Amino acid sequence: xxxxxxxxxxxxxxxGFAVVLTLxxxxxxxxxxxxxxxxxWRYPSVIPQEFGLRYWNQTLxxxxxxxxxxxSLSLSTVVTFLSALIxxxxxxxxxxxxxxxxxxxxxSFLAGQAFPKFGLLVAIAGIFLTLNLIGTFWxxxxxxLVGTLLFxxxxxxxxxxxxxxxxxxxxRDVGASPVRVFWxxxxxxxxxxxxxxxxxxxVGTFYETEGAWLIxxxxxxxxxxxxxxxxxxxxxxxxxxxxxxxxxxxxxxxxLFARRVISSGSFAKGFGG
Amino acid sequence: xxxxxxxxxxxxxxxxxxxxxxxxxxxxGELVCLLGPSGSGKSTxxxxxxxxxxxxxxxxxxxxxxxxxxxxxxxPTGMVFQSHALWTHMNVFxxxxxxxxxxxxxxxxxxxxxxxxxxxxxxxxxxxxATNQLSGGQQQRVALARSLVLEPKILLLDEPFASLDxxxxxxxxxxVRDIQQRLKITTLFVTxxxxxxxxxxxxxxxxxxxxxxxxxAPDVVYREPATPFVxxxxxxxxxxxxxxxxxxxxxxxxxxxxxxxxxxxxxAVRPEALEIVAVNGGGMAKIHRVTDYGTHxxxxxxxxxxxxxxxxxxxxxxxxxxxxxxxxxxxxAAYRDNAAIHRSN
Numbered sequence: 001x002x003x004x005x006x007x008x009x010x011x012x013x014x015x016g017f018a019v020v021l022t023l024x025x026x027x028x029x030x031x032x033x034x035x036x037x038x039x040x041w042r043y044p045s046v047i048p049q050e051f052g053l054r055y056w057n058q059t060l061x062x063x064x065x066x067x068x069x070x071x072s073l074s075l076s077t078v079v080t081f082l083s084a085l086i087x088x089x090x091x092x093x094x095x096x097x098x099x100x101x102x103x104x105x106x107x108s109f110l111a112g113q114a115f116p117k118f119g120l121l122v123a124i125a126g127i128f129l130t131l132n133l134i135g136t137f138w139x140x141x142x143x144x145l146v147g148t149l150l151f152x153x154x155x156x157x158x159x160x161x162x163x164x165x166x167x168x169x170x171x172r173d174v175g176a177s178p179v180r181v182f183w184x185x186x187x188x189x190x191x192x193x194x195x196x197x198x199x200x201x202x203v204g205t206f207y208e209t210e211g212a213w214l215i216x217x218x219x220x221x222x223x224x225x226x227x228x229x230x231x232x233x234x235x236x237x238x239x240x241x242x243x244x245x246x247x248x249x250x251x252x253x254x255x256l257f258a259r260r261v262i263s264s265g266s267f268a269k270g271f272g273g
Numbered sequence: 274x275x276x277x278x279x280x281x282x283x284x285x286x287x288x289x290x291x292x293x294x295x296x297x298x299x300x301x302g303e304l305v306c307l308l309g310p311s312g313s314g315k316s317t318x319x320x321x322x323x324x325x326x327x328x329x330x331x332x333x334x335x336x337x338x339x340x341x342x343x344x345x346x347x348x349p350t351g352m353v354f355q356s357h358a359l360w361t362h363m364n365v366f367x368x369x370x371x372x373x374x375x376x377x378x379x380x381x382x383x384x385x386x387x388x389x390x391x392x393x394x395x396x397x398x399x400x401x402x403a404t405n406q407l408s409g410g411q412q413q414r415v416a417l418a419r420s421l422v423l424e425p426k427i428l429l430l431d432e433p434f435a436s437l438d439x440x441x442x443x444x445x446x447x448x449v450r451d452i453q454q455r456l457k458i459t460t461l462f463v464t465x466x467x468x469x470x471x472x473x474x475x476x477x478x479x480x481x482x483x484x485x486x487x488x489x490a491p492d493v494v495y496r497e498p499a500t501p502f503v504x505x506x507x508x509x510x511x512x513x514x515x516x517x518x519x520x521x522x523x524x525x526x527x528x529x530x531x532x533x534x535x536x537x538x539x540x541a542v543r544p545e546a547l548e549i550v551a552v553n554g555g556g557m558a559k560i561h562r563v564t565d566y567g568t569h570x571x572x573x574x575x576x577x578x579x580x581x582x583x584x585x586x587x588x589x590x591x592x593x594x595x596x597x598x599x600x601x602x603x604x605x606a607a608y609r610d611n612a613a614i615h616r617s618n
Contacts, residue, residue, distance in 0.1 A: 166358035169325055170416075172345040173352045174372030174423060184371070188362045 035241035055238035087152035095160035143211035148201040159193035275426035282331030293483035306470035309480035351420030366400035525578035556597035565589035
């Protein structure tokens with residue numbers, strides 16, 4: 001009886017959501033993916049007239065694409081590493097210590113995200129100009145570092161705060177020094193959530209465009225910056241599409257990695273969920 | 274052979290003194306319970322002995338060695354926390370082995386000692402379990418084992434059974450007592466449960482506002498509470514304030530012969546020592562309610578001014594609501610200025 005009832009009840013709202021989400025998320029991805037592998041695709045055909053890797057060959061044959069990939073990867077790695085180096089101890093301090101100005105400092109990281117970013121960047125670019133940082137690798141590192149602060153402070157702070165203090169005290173009690181407690185207890189306890197923050201900051205840095213463009217151009221060209229110039233200068237859709245697919249790769253790898261490292265609740269936990 | 278000495282220890286948080294000029298010596302192999310309501314400073318005191326708080330003034334010594342400023346990792350103390358505080362990213366074996374590894378013991382020795390202590394707490398073969406696969410009682414046993422495996426000179430227990438249900442608490446309490454007796458380990462146990470303290474302790478230290486109200490054997494604390502506070506905190510106690518004149522204590526119709534000087538006094542009578550006598554009209558008080566517990570009954574008594582007292586009787590059917598009665602305390606104590614001035618037994 002109950003089985004028959006559940007069989008008949010169809011969740012139309014759920015199906016509706018699924019269809020809308022599919023259209024909004026999957027459809028553009030499919031279109032871009034198709035464009036990347038289309039040699040010829042003219043109106044009004046629904047599928048490309050000719051599939052092929054012609055534009056991949058053309059794109060990957062360009063040395064500026066390869067240098068942009070290298071640049072993007074090294075930038076993201078350096079920025080994420082420096083960010084972790086600076087932010088994780090700071091996050092621990094925010095989570096565990098009381099010091100004057102703690103909450104004001106804590107919310108100042110949010111302030112950086114609360115204003116229109118471009119205005120802020122132009123002002124910073126003015127300062128960088130006098131410091132001769134415009135167009136340099138480290139100038140871009142610096143500007144992208146600022147962008148990671150919010151994630152790399154707020155999420156680890158929540159992660160550290162979620163670690164039971166008694167666990168740390170119990171470790172002290174059995175003979176572990178404070179440093180040992182941090183390595184053996186606090187970090188493993190907060191680990192999955194911090195891994196999520198590191199991942200977010202890596203992917204976020206990889207896709208960061210405004211800062212890289214404003215501070216780095218024309219010497220420093222990251223993959224997203226290169227894609228913008230491709231789209232602006234050459235009205236061949238395939239170039240943009242191929243680069244889009246290329247840009248998916250790091251986030252795809254990151255997500256695969258994330259599934260292994262991060263339990264599903266970690267992101268939510270990081271934001272106090 | 275380990276003796277814990279606490280000398281004149283004070284811990285102030287701002288203007289408030291959580292622990293105030295506290296003195297205590299715990300003898301070798303003794304189990305002392307610190308008993309008091311929340312905020313009495315008992316946990317703060319324990320944390321100072323464990324090294325997690327530093328006294329504002331005073332000294333803590335273990336076997337004559339001053340450890341007041343020694344960090345927790347260098348103290349020969351083992352602490353069991355209320356929340357068990359097991360490391361959830363390690364299995365049971367690793368939880369127990371962590372402290373031994375820090376001491377750089379050989380693998381085989383670590384394995385032997387962990388297995389021995391698991392056996393001791395009744396969890397032999399549980400080493401590979403994850404901590405969240407254990408029940409609340411098992412987790413607390415592992416926490417106890419984690420402290421015991423390091424053979425501390427002083428074992429500190431901070432309300433270790435507070436989160437467990439009554440039945441389990443009683444069983445673990447007995448186990449802890451057995452283990453403590455077998456190892457002859459000097460133990461300080463913090464609790465706010467008087468039954469726990471009465472059942473476990475060689476000696477109970479009743480704390481209030483960071484000070485000792487009474488330090489004595491459980492039966493002494495129960496039978497001869499030193500202050501009205503102790504009298505009210507341990508067991509059920511009727512406390513009545515009244516005036517003494519010409520050798521008689523009076524409070525709203527309730528009179529008791531009390532051979533002390535004139536003045537005010539607080540009378541303390543256990544329900545089992547407060548006898549009630551039926552009268553035909555008049556009487557010192559009226560019965561408000563009778564609650565039958567089968568083995569005994571509790572009679573709620575109301576004095577003319579509304580003060581309520583409790584009496585324990587064997588027969589519920591003899592008494593009914595509104596019945597006039599007289600009160601005859603068989604044994605009682607009287608206090609004045611926070612000290613006992615008279616005991617009748």
